[in-house]
Amino acid sequence: MLALDVKHLAKVYAGKTVLTDVDMTLRGGEVLCILGPNGAGKTTLIATILGLVKADRGDIHILGERQQGNSRSSDLRQQLGVMMQIGSLSANLTVFEQCDLFSSYYVHGYSASELVKLAGLEAHSKQRFGRLSGGQKQRLLFALALAAKPKLVFLDEPTLGMDVEARRALWQQVRQLKQQGVAVVLTTHYLEEAEHLADRIAVLNQGMVVASGSPAELKALTRYKVIQCESTLSDQALQSLPGVQQLQRDQGLCILHSSHAESTVQALLQADDSVRQLEVRPVALEQAFLQLTQNTSKEEQAL
Incomplete structure (x- = not known):
């Protein structure tokens, strides 16, 4: 069974096409990275798959269950983890209180103490969310996305605001998820991150998947x-x-x-x-990415 199966997904905002005929699949133990320049539609794609934005056309199956809007079975909710790019929590709750709250949502998930450890914030467990640094907030949001011990996790720009050391530590956690058979959908602006973590990359440009394959396959396209x-x-x-x-x-x-x-x-x-x-x-992935996205833009301008 596929962890994620998206077919012919389309979305239009105020007459402007944001997603066009997007197809993608993902199996357990795979990391699928969605790359694209600013405004390519990455966050909209994730939000549409999750039902936070209504699709105009297309089929979405998550862990075998067909998605209709944001309604999904309680069983499926217990198997998903989500970290959105613009994420926030109550500023007044401490790190431990946030972890305790999220832990209570899931029957077979991590305990509050385990989540604090996953976030690497043991020394800050009594600190309020609003007083954490940007990188610390990202680490906590990442740990909370894993609260359910999910089979499928969506990570939208997870290392934004992190220093190099914290970013590398999160990479290792993503690799561990993969070894555990978890399917991971990752969006990032860091091409080095995609090259290190992704089994497959989908390059999104102006709402369309313009190329898809392993990092090596994409580099070979240039x-x-x-x-x-x-x-x-x-x-x-x-x-x-x-x-x-x-x-x-x-x-x-x-x-x-x-x-x-x-x-x-x-x-x-x-x-x-x-x-x-x-x-x-x-060539490096960065050069292949630039060529793929620039070529697509030039072709569309010529039409």
Whole structure:
């Protein structure tokens, strides 16, 4: 059974199309990351799947149960966890009181003390929510999303406002969820986060899924590759090689971005038989993401 099955999802706000024919699936033990520039529709997509926003068209099944608005069975509610991008709690309740309240909602969930520990806020358990730092609030909201010991969890920008150390700690918690068979839907602006955590990535742009696949598959979609080497050729000679779009130098290494890597390498070896440390690799996910979203925007402007 799929943890999430979305087909032909569409949403229009005040005559403006926000989501167009969105399809996605997710199994237990998988992390699906939804990437997209600001305004792409990521938060609207999550809200629509959860029934917080009414879809104009499409089918949504969560853990085998068909969604109709925000109504769902009590059994399904006991298996879901949600952390929305703009989340807040009562400013006057302490960390422990928040955890105790959320723990009471679920029959087989975590205890209040376990949630405090999950959030890494043992030293702040008596501190009121309103006095926590931005990163601490995010850590608490993340722990509360896991209160039910869910089978499916939605994390919308979970590391927003966190420092590097806290972000890495949360990454490890997400990996542990995956090992436990939990299905995770993650939205993020951090491409490094997506590359480290995602089994599959859906790139959303202007309300449409413009590409979908593993991080490696998305990087393979770009026409560029990176060629790195030591060469005695001048910058002018390197830039004149076929396919070269960009040249950088870093600590004695030449770094070429090429649209035709094989032709570039052949010409490089013919021009310089002393080439050393030659390496050809795909572009970074960030470059693939920019190319995918920019190409889509240009194609739509041309229509």
